[in-house]
Amino acid sequence: MTITQLAVTSTVFGWLNSESIISACRAAVGAARAEALAQFVAVAMLRRRNGEIPVETDSExxxxxYMAAVQGMAVQATDGVDGDTLGTxxxxxxxxxxxxxxACD
Incomplete structure (x- = not known):
């Protein structure tokens, strides 16, 4: 590695380790997860109202x-799990x- 590459790498790693950048990334990812969860809850509530799932189902x-399942599959996909396995x-x-x-009569 040249001295220029080392300097650039050091600068980039310093920037990535900045607490303000890390905090902003955490906030953005957290907001995206909260929005996805809200959408999942809305779908479950709609399905419950439409009688597609039992009324006593806890939508949240x-x-x-399902959020945990999706997140787990994302981690596995990142680790290289093949599409057939993810499909299963x-x-x-x-x-x-x-x-x-x-109801049975």
Whole structure:
């Protein structure tokens, strides 16, 4: 590594380790996660209102479960897990979606 490359690398790492940059990134990522969670909750509530899932379903818990599944799959994809394996995980996650069971007469 040349002295110029070393200086640039040192500057970039110093910039990336800046507390204000780290705080801004955390805030932005946190806001994006909160928005995604709110969207998941809204979908669950809509499905509950439409009778597609049981009325007693906890919309926020359901949303958090699927957020955890999506985040876990994102980590696995980053680690190089192949698409077929991720597809299998999606299939398993969808099996956990509550379904409305008609009442037996």
């Amino acid at each position: 818990a359901l949303a958090r479960f 995980l999606v299939d398993f996650a969808l099996q956990a979606w509550p379904s409305h069971q008609p």
